Amino acid sequence: MTDLIGIDLRQYQSGTYRAIxxxxxxxxxxARNLFCLTVANMRRVHGLTKxxxxxxxxxxxxxxxxxHPKLDxxxxxxxxxxxxxxxxVMIKSHQTYDYKSYHGLEAQ
Incomplete structure (x- = not known):
């Protein structure tokens, strides 16, 4: 599913060498741009509405x-x-987002 958007990691290693x-x-x-804007808007709205x-x-x-905090x-x-x-997972199980029951969605 993440390979359709192109956000899965590309890894290269040979012997003891491991690239970034x-x-x-x-x-x-x-789609990649849409999800990037979605995350940015989620952060913006969270800052305004909490x-x-x-x-x-x-x-x-x-x-x-x-x-070592992660870069933006x-x-x-x-x-x-x-x-x-x-x-x-939400689409597959026909559920809406609920902050309280989120951990149940994550485990499926």
Whole structure:
């Protein structure tokens, strides 16, 4: 599902060498841009309304994580990946988003 959008990681390693991971960008660029804008708008709306959202919570957790916080683009792509998976499960199980029951969706 993330390969249709092109946000799955491309990894290269040979022996002890391991290159930096990048997204492969082989999917639909319009869908990738749409999900990027969706995550950005979720962050913007969260800043204005303080409505709880697990995707935005995940973004800020990645940005503040440990001694090496993630960069903005890395955290945004990780949130895009989480959003795609969450939407897929919600559509498959015919459920709407509910902050309180989100962990039940994640486990399916």
């Amino acid at each position: 991971d990048h997204i492969n960008k082989r999917g639909d660029p319009y 409505v709880p959202n697990h995707i935005v919570d995940f973004y800020y957790r990645l940005r503040k994580k440990g001694p 683009k890395v955290a945004t792509v990780a949130c895009m990946n989480k959003l795609v998976k969450c939407l897929f």
